[in-house]
Amino acid sequence: IVWSIILLALVASALAAALFLFGEIIPPARIISSSAGVTTQEVYDAYCTAVGLSCLSLFVAVQPAIRSGYQEIHRTSLLSMAANFIAMTLLFASVGRFASIAIFTAILYAPIIFLLAMDIVALFQQRPYLLARPTNFAQTFKALIGHSSSASAVQVAFLLFAYLPPLVVAHLQGPEPTAAFGTLMQLSIIGSNAFNLIFQPLLAAMADACGHGDWPWIRRNYYRGLISIGAVSVLAIPCMAAFGPQIITLWLRRDIGITNNLCAAFGFYFLLMMCAVYHFYVLSGIGRLRGVGRIYVLQGLLAIGAGSALCWKFGATGMSVGLALALLVLTSWYGPLKVRQALAAGSADGANLRFSD
Numbered sequence: 465i466v467w468s469i470i471l472l473a474l475v476a477s478a479l480a481a482a483l484f485l486f487g488e489i490i491p492p493a494r495i496i497s498s499s500a501g502v503t504t505q506e507v508y509d510a511y512c513t514a515v516g517l518s519c520l521s522l523f524v525a526v527q528p529a530i531r532s533g534y535q536e537i538h539r540t541s542l543l544s545m546a547a548n549f550i551a552m553t554l555l556f557a558s559v560g561r562f563a564s565i566a567i568f569t570a571i572l573y574a575p576i577i578f579l580l581a582m583d584i585v586a587l588f589q590q591r592p593y594l595l596a597r598p599t600n601f602a603q604t605f606k607a608l609i610g611h612s613s614s615a616s617a618v619q620v621a622f623l624l625f626a627y628l629p630p631l632v633v634a635h636l637q638g639p640e641p642t643a644a645f646g647t648l649m650q651l652s653i654i655g656s657n658a659f660n661l662i663f664q665p666l667l668a669a670m671a672d673a674c675g676h677g678d679w680p681w682i683r684r685n686y687y688r689g690l691i692s693i694g695a696v697s698v699l700a701i702p703c704m705a706a707f708g709p710q711i712i713t714l715w716l717r718r719d720i721g722i723t724n725n726l727c728a729a730f731g732f733y734f735l736l737m738m739c740a741v742y743h744f745y746v747l748s749g750i751g752r753l754r755g756v757g758r759i760y761v762l763q764g765l766l767a768i769g770a771g772s773a774l775c776w777k778f779g780a781t782g783m784s785v786g787l788a789l790a791l792l793v794l795t796s797w798y799g800p801l802k803v804r805q806a807l808a809a810g811s812a813d814g815a816n817l818r819f820s821d
Contacts, residue, residue: 465593466594466595466596466797467601467608468526468604468608470524471605471612472522472525472526473523473606475522475573476522476523479519479522480519483500483515483519484515485681487508487512487515488627489510491504491507492507492510492511492665493506493508494671495509495631498630500735502565502764503657504551505798506564506566506605507563507565508655509564509565509566510565510566512566512571513565513566513569513570514569515572515574515578515821516717517569517570518573518771519816520760521573521576521615524577524580524581524584527580527581527583527587528540528580530584530587530594530753531583531587532664532665533671534668535665535668535669535672537664537665537668539582539583540580540664541661542579543576543583544576545581546575547575547576547578548575548576551571552808554571555568555571558571573581573643573707577669577796580609588731589698597767602770607622608611610699610753610754611751613757614754614755614756614757615748615753615757615758616757617758617760618660618744618756618757618758618760618761620760620764621757621760621763621764622741622764623764624761624764624765624767625737625763625764625768625787625790625791626649629767629768629771629783629787630642630645630646630649632768632772632801633645633775633779633780636775637775637780640720641780642724644721644722645721645780645784645786646714646729646781647716647720648712648722648726648727651712652730652733652734652737654736655700656734656736656738656741658743659693659696659738659742662689662692662740663689663741664745666689666749667745667748667749668749669685669749669750670685670745670749670750672752674749674750674810677810679807679810679811680811682750682807682810683807683811686746686803686807688729689746693735693739693742694717694782697731697735700731701731701732701735703723704727704730704731705727705728706724707812708722708724708726708727709723709724712813723781726780726781726784727779729781729784729785729788730784732784732788733784733787735810736788736791738762738797739790739799740794740796740799742799743799743800743803744756744760745798745804746799747799747802747803750803750806750810752802752806756802759794759795761796762794763790763793764790765794766793767786767787767790767791769790770784770786770789771783771785771787771790773786
């Protein structure tokens with residue numbers, strides 16, 4: 465635990481230093497498609513704030529990882545709810561009183577970082593043995609590096625096909641399509657967070673079942689997870705395709721140019737992205753991430769490439785279609801294939817163990 469925290473702190477610090485240096489070399493105002501009414505200094509302050517908070521978020525991510533191992537992920541959920549309440553209260557209290565993107569960003573993300581950091585302190589007070597002096601860094605690093613490097617590569621892939629597309633739309637199409645695409649991306653984040661209420665506890669449960677060799681339980685709950693994703697998609701995609709623009713107009717109280725075709729394309733992209741995320745969680749829980757990182761990065765490159773090409777011609781709808789096609793080409797079959805291979809191997813090992821007993 466201690467060496468994992470030290471490694472995470474080093475990675476977060478190195479990433480923050482690299483991003484701050486990048487912001488000094490290339491002005492952030494040149495990177496994004498900002499309004500002419502936003503000053504260069506305000507964009508720079510917002511960039512620095514976002515970098516600092518993002519790297520702190522990377523560090524405090526150790527809290528849900530440890531709590532998941534103890535089957536205490538509900539603590540993270542409660543803290544997230546409290547942080548959201550604090551953020552919304554501060555936003556409503558600050559309406560009309562600030563005109564700074566940096567302050568707005570801090571209000572959104574600082575509460576959850578602070579609460580998770582405080583829970584890390586509480587965790588070590590509850591379990592002081594976790595702070596035992598590290599013994600062999602090389603051995604620990606060797607045990608972590610294979611799994612962690614694949615997981616890190618998958619995170620890079622998520623950056624390519626989940627976080628970079630709005631920036632591409634901004635540069636290729638301008639503010640209006642970016643607003644439409646970004647609004648749907650916000651809805652997808654809400655949806656993915658809802659799925660994470662299932663995925664994150666499932667990861668720890670899968671790891672525990674794998675450690676006990678309970679492959680029937682893993683198989684049964686893997687398919688239950690797939691059914692839950694499919695059930696939500698069967699309801700959500702037709703609904704968004706038919707009534708998405710009206711729903712979002714009611715939500716925002718204005719029409720920002722979102723079309724039925726954009727909602728339908730984005731719905732399929734969201735479904736395939738959730739399948740990719742789900743299989744990453746399952747493979748991580750059963751310790752079968754070898755080779756997954758490379759495939760996901762390749763998929764991310766394909767997604768951003770295809771999305772950019774179609775976005776140039778068809779706007780935000782083209783970006784959604786390109787992202788969905790890339791996910792369909794690779795992880796729609798690779799993730800399930802990898803999991804089924806693991807299930808077959810695990811079941812065979814369990815059968816051989818029972819025979820030898």
